[in-house]
Amino acid sequence: MTKKKVLEHITSVGVVAVIRGNTAEEAYLMSKACIEGGLDNIELTFTTPDADQVIRRLRDEFKDRAVIGAGTVLESLTARIAILAGAEFVVSPSFEEETAKLCNLYAIPYMPGCMTLNEIKEAMKLGSDVVKLFPGSAMGADFVKAVRGPMPHVQIMPTGGVDLDNMETWLRNGCVAVGIGGNLTAPAKEGRYDLITENAARYVAKYKEVRAAL
8 A cells, every 4th residue: 555545544443453463373363363453553562572573474475455564663674674574554652853854765654653743743744644643541531631732733643541441632632643552352361362353343433433423
């Protein structure tokens, strides 16, 4: 997909599954379970062993039926490895200038973690279309509303602390999407990937319900 289509898909589905597996196989199975539940924005974190191989496997299997990105990308070398493996977007826990430049060069959406207005401003200056608010639990949904006062054009996606109960608050305060990790994939600890599929379907349905009411 083009950069424009990737961003449109992320914001239309509205939820990004943050996949952090203990093994490559576990990460693959968690990702597949999410996609089967209709949550087809996958952020495969680079704390996962052989993360680049999992990205390549998912891209080969699902092609344009899912958007597969890379998460926990700390520097530009990892970003390049992810892009070569087929990552369609790159997410970092913090803003990293060289990673932003690299992603811009290859027309890959870069979503860096930011916690201050200055970090958000610098990320946007270097081409970040969507800024990740991380950790969301530390800032709270009211922070998003406050930021969008002086910067109404900023597109924010919180990760960390978002769940089915508070998702509506985040979206009503101006978020374009949300990232969901442990609350979504916890059943993998018991090998219950079917429950991850059910969770994924609930998150997608909740997003559609809230968006329709806004």
